[in-house]
């Protein structure tokens with residue numbers, strides 16, 4: 535089966551072509567997601583068309599779309615999203631796919647897709663009760679019971695654990711609350727965190743044009759004081775997030791994914807000694823890092839299109 539996958543992330547838009555479960559081509563363009571989704575659709579279409587050159591469109595089963603917000607996969611609508619692609623709630627992406635590619639479209643939230651991808655093609659194969667923590671521009675979470683992604687009346691269950699408040703006196707989030715996990719430690723919250731450090735001016739980070747986790751890693755490896763202290767704060771927040779997910783959903787597996795998981799040594803920092811803080815009754819909980827943290831969502835899209843084709847054909 536051939537399919538198209540488009541992951542509208544907070545920082546970049548990733549597009550791939552799948553052939554029989556394997557990525558055959560890929561393109562990435564910047565997202566500028568705070569400006570909305572509509573202004574990026576023409577470039578997205580052009581990039582996908584570029585990949586499709588020399589291919590027969592009619593051999594493609596459909597387009598899978600990932601969004602960084604709460605999605606109703608039945609009505610194919612974005613229900614809840616803050617700060618990124620805010621116009622997407624009023625866009626008809628199904629119609630866009632039909633006009634741009636003449637193909638049917640399926641859509642789901644990125645974090646749920648990441649878990650779907652890992653359970654079907656990645657480190658979660660063989661597990662049924664699992665949770666996902668995906669560390670990127672924002673923080674995404676998802677839950678699966680008995681191999682199925684947890685869903686609720688508004689598709690919120692399991693998907694908003696990054697907005698569980700871990701510090702009642704914490705910083706403002708992009709959502710209406712303060713002190714959420716995502717507001718404490720995430721790609722978008724990093725710059726604020728770095729600049730608020732008392733020794734920031736003396737830090738190597740002060741001379742950087744932009745602040746992201748790749749730059750933080752560079753200075754962390756040089757043992758820059760501010761970089762070390764910021765990473766320590768992030769690790770503490772994410773460990774709290776992992777514990778909250780375990781105690782809320784009782785999984786046998788926690789999958790850690792997203793581009794930030796490429797940070798050297800982060801997996802060890804997140805997991806070392808964590809079992810001492812997990813309630814006894816939860817038994818042993820496996821914590822794994824996705825093998826290809828940047829592709830978890832894309833593999834989820836492959837399975838979403840494949841399942842759609844099985845159901846409707």
Ligand SMILES: [Zn+2]
Pocket residue numbers: 696697707708709710711712714716717
């Ligand atoms: Zn929040």
